[in-house]
Amino acid sequence: MATGPKQAKYDIVIIGAGPVGLLLSTCLARWGYKIKHIDMRPEPTVTGRADGIQPRSLDLLRNMGLKRAIMANTPAKVYEVAFWDPKQNGSGIHRTGTWPSCPSFIDARYPFTTLLHQGLIERVFIADLNKNNVTIQRPWRVIGFENDGKDKDYPVQVSLSHVDGHESETVRAKYLFSGEGARSFVREQLGVKITHKDPIANVWGVMDGVVRTNFPDIKMKCTIHSDAGSIMVIPREANMVRLYIQIATSTDSDWDPRKTATTEEVQAAAKKILAPYWIEWDRIEWYSVYPIGQGIADRYTLDERVFMGGDCCHTHSPKAGQGMNTAFLDAQNLAWKIHHVESGFADRSILKSYESERKLIAEKLLNFDSSYAKLFSARQPSAGEVQDATKNADKEEHQENEFVKMFKASCEFTSGYGVAYDPNIFNWSESHPAQHPLFLSAAKNRTKARTGRIMAPATVTRVCDANVVHLEQEVPLNGSYRIYLFVGKPTVTKNAVADFAYGLGKKTSFYSAYTRPDVDTIDYHERHLPHSKFFTICTIFNAHRPDIEIHEMLPEPLARYHDHVYADDVWDQRVPNAKAAAHAKMGLPEDEGGVVVVRPDGYVGCVVKLVHGSGTVDALNEYFGSFCVKKLGSDVAQL
Amino acid sequence: MATGPKQAKYDIVIIGAGPVGLLLSTCLARWGYKIKHIDMRPEPTVTGRADGIQPRSLDLLRNMGLKRAIMANTPAKVYEVAFWDPKQNGSGIHRTGTWPSCPSFIDARYPFTTLLHQGLIERVFIADLNKNNVTIQRPWRVIGFENDGKDKDYPVQVSLSHVDGHESETVRAKYLFSGEGARSFVREQLGVKITHKDPIANVWGVMDGVVRTNFPDIKMKCTIHSDAGSIMVIPREANMVRLYIQIATSTDSDWDPRKTATTEEVQAAAKKILAPYWIEWDRIEWYSVYPIGQGIADRYTLDERVFMGGDCCHTHSPKAGQGMNTAFLDAQNLAWKIHHVESGFADRSILKSYESERKLIAEKLLNFDSSYAKLFSARQPSAGEVQDATKNADKEEHQENEFVKMFKASCEFTSGYGVAYDPNIFNWSESHPAQHPLFLSAAKNRTKARTGRIMAPATVTRVCDANVVHLEQEVPLNGSYRIYLFVGKPTVTKNAVADFAYGLGKKTSFYSAYTRPDVDTIDYHERHLPHSKFFTICTIFNAHRPDIEIHEMLPEPLARYHDHVYADDVWDQRVPNAKAAAHAKMGLPEDEGGVVVVRPDGYVGCVVKLVHGSGTVDALNEYFGSFCVKKLGSDVAQL
The missing domain is CATH 3.40.30.20 (Phenol hydroxylase, C-terminal dimerisation domain)
Structure with a gap:
């Protein structure tokens, strides 16, 4: 054996304790694997970040026995989405329609989206991991890795370090997984490129807070277009509301990805958009401004030893709340395949299907997100424009606009039940190697x-x-x-x-x-x-x-x-x-x-x-x- | 003021931290009352005791926000009850029928009984009490009390002592509540008598354990009559099974209320009763033998200051699993009435309705229990007897016997939805003082x-x-x-x-x-x-x-x-x-x-x-x- 005797060995080293890393870790820990799990942050997410659990993901969490712990946090539940548009007389906004977020044509046990901040979700996983004697090593980062094959069973060497640089260790592992998020050291080292499906980037402002308002749909998910701009409203646990505001887009003439806005500016914008309704803040829980473009990693793994998943592999607008849900399913997909290989059940070649299955889903997600986000970002025609555009305003108003049409079509996708894997070795089809008339x-x-x-x-x-x-x-x-x-x-x-x-x-x-x-x-x-x-x-x-x-x-x-x-x-x-x-x-x-x-x-x-x-x-x-x-x-x- | 300055004052002193005391305490603590709550036991119930939560009680626990914590213990759920009787050829038992435990004619959210040992239920209440800064003082007992009226607002003086007798204190309270169970110091001091509705007493053996068996209904509630005796099977959390066996009854010629049986004797009896099926024990979690007769306290309160509830007021056979459920509803009934008087909403006279409403229910329970228990205890006719009794055995067998008829008729009662309070000041009727045509x-x-x-x-x-x-x-x-x-x-x-x-x-x-x-x-x-x-x-x-x-x-x-x-x-x-x-x-x-x-x-x-x-x-x-x-x-x- 070429490696020194002091290098600890693990079945897997997992970098990052966000949704993708935690779900993977939780599965493998339950199935008896030895795990080294690190995260750069000194503690789990405190506020903000992802917060939407789709119906399909709730099924998954229940299947893992974690739903009750999630629900103990009394999250908000979104059953309907409301659309608000400018009134034609220029006197503010009005509701032009609502639509179930998971309509009855989808056969879902839980036809709603569950809203809860990411930190509470992370804590549910961490508590479960602790039961299996896995703790997240914090704040540590990965500083190097190589599939050097020097140990046949543990071919990957991984070097880790405390973020302060004073402590470090090198271990060997069967697998390395990066759930580092959009900025990934592992992806960079592998030289895996991000393909930007849609060249348009945006700067988003997102603000969680407790508000008082007479806006009637403040406890619903709303997309609001007004003459003063657009906003998205998402209810949250503990009387909180999340607002998404688009601050800049790369199609702007003065596009600057570092453009920002203060909380006061966002609040002022929200007030203008919501007029004639009033809104006041009791407090702001979390506020963040971030530029984001659509991107997808060209590869999820090069050698079926070092894998990536979650935001590390796909980034997109926050509109459809798909980030965390896609991450969960990435992790679930990889977990059982590693298990089947390592326990001697399945051939190692099945690991290739992780990339082929999950990258397809990410591509579908980005296509979906692209049209969805464009519609969201597009300013609706103003009152004057609409009046010019049509004599018969009433009829026009009751016809569904593109945005609503798109939304309806995408319900199956956003609920999580639209995921369909292509035929392959697991998903039988006429072209499957197994041919039998039955x-x-x-x-x-x-x-x-x-x-x-x-x-x-x-x-x-x-x-x-x-x-x-x-x-x-x-x-x-x-x-x-x-x-x-x-x-x-x-x-x-x-x-x-x-x-x-x-x-x-x-x-x-x-x-x-x-x-x-x-x-x-x-x-x-x-x-x-x-x-x-x-x-x-x-x-x-x-x-x-x-x-x-x-x-x-x-x-x-x-x-x-x-x-x-x-x-x-x-x-x-x-x-x-x-x-x-x-x-x-x-x-x-x-x-x-x-x-x-x-x-x-x-x-x-x-x-x-x-x-x-x-x-x-x-x-x-x-x-x-x-x-x-x-x-x-x-x-x-x-x- | 006649009392010394050192006597602490409480809105209520509660004796006993079983189901009735805990539910009362939990309600009043949430509504802001100052509570002294003591219990003789050094810790909550460890194993055994009551374990059946009826559908109506589960509604109540949910209404208190406690259902999720109860369900986190993964209790067993009983949806059906199976009846087993001797085969006519003397070769053991066979199933003669099953019946929903909460049939569809009852409109219940949760049409099942939830089985969980009392200690886990107690802990859910205790955790909630702790949030409101109430802790149970243990192991303490009440040693004296008097409604001496020396303090108009706190008329009851209560003396408490550590069970070792080395520590004691005397406090004043607006109310004293005894949830002491069947042996009640308070009831005895008040001179309240127990009326025995049914003169028949029984000695019951109850055994919780983990078993292996090929008896097919081991995860169902079963009442089994065999030529070798009768037994009741109740599934429990964590692969456990509870067996009730009647060891003696006061109608026996050699009746002795102190008659007992060893675990081995009960196991041997169970094996005989279950034949031709086999049963073996992995372990016994809890075993108890207790004599019990039907009794009901003549009064629940004499002065609407010192109250009693739960087993302190009504005892009966364990068959229908009604003890804890009746106790819960006693406590709930009293809690809001005390609240309405003490917060200045309602006249003090409403407190009289606690006894009139809850004693009626207890009387109905005892009547029910009496016929139910008699049927359960009755040995079914043996194979030979049945053959003598009827030529047409098959038809006879498929007719419902008295036990099954009784069971069906009592489903509404056992589910908890049969509770109906008589007309009174709260329950409007034609004879209510409020008379209005609407x-x-x-x-x-x-x-x-x-x-x-x-x-x-x-x-x-x-x-x-x-x-x-x-x-x-x-x-x-x-x-x-x-x-x-x-x-x-x-x-x-x-x-x-x-x-x-x-x-x-x-x-x-x-x-x-x-x-x-x-x-x-x-x-x-x-x-x-x-x-x-x-x-x-x-x-x-x-x-x-x-x-x-x-x-x-x-x-x-x-x-x-x-x-x-x-x-x-x-x-x-x-x-x-x-x-x-x-x-x-x-x-x-x-x-x-x-x-x-x-x-x-x-x-x-x-x-x-x-x-x-x-x-x-x-x-x-x-x-x-x-x-x-x-x-x-x-x-x-x-x-």
């Missing part, structure tokens, strides 16, 4: 469980305790694939279920090949991972709960997951005519069922028909065999 | 808001921030009456609303007569009590949220409650044809609305028609005037 697809078979998309929420009854539960939340974010066996009618599929169980039990099945080494000593009360660390099986019957006898109707290994057996007997307003709503929401036949494989992050991997014989498991062996380490489905199981 | 009653006017009953839950949209909220939870337990102004259609009731607001504004109205002395300096952000500490006004429009402009449609003082204005625009499965579901659930006309007055504890006080002119406020002046201190509705407002 794979179902949205295009051909009208299944509603679309690969690369989040699994639809469904309410079911848990058989063992009759609790009414949310199926999509039943398996926690534990790094395992979720195998949802939709049984259909038990009388119809009895043999298919038996064959499925038999297939799982074969030594070379995807399931049995990855049996836990400690399977014989596993706790009787283990609910999720009794046999394998990589699979949790949920079985859903199209039957009434009292008619289901787990141990009579399910063979092993399915019966072992007795806490994950469900009755699909809860009526759902979205599929009012379905007898088995969860089956219907997946687009599966209510009698014959089917198998939905969901990735550890909640996105659908593949959907397979449930049939007599070995076919169903054969198809799954092909699917998992395309990226896992062991050879599956033959009699030679072990590498 | 009072509505369930009998005459088919209003569904029945006086003396909890207000029905209703989901509405809050106008100011578009949040979808639970109307019945919008006003926290803050000691105020909740005035729900159901506006109906704003075009229909515009004048009536204006007249209502005008009436409230009159100096002698119930509302204005109790204006806060600090009304001019009240915080701009005060949501609930901006004008009066005794009233929070909620206004509910039969209209879509975006069509409601608070400050254009509501005059003062109604508009000041801008956080309590709602749109009745959320569809409700229970009233599927209603356009305004909340109006419909109250039984009010959807166009004309009405006013529902809800007591501080959530029970309906009176319902009044909403009309043009002064009538609506006149009726309310009569209602409140019947028990409040000031003369209302005339030009001479002050006493």
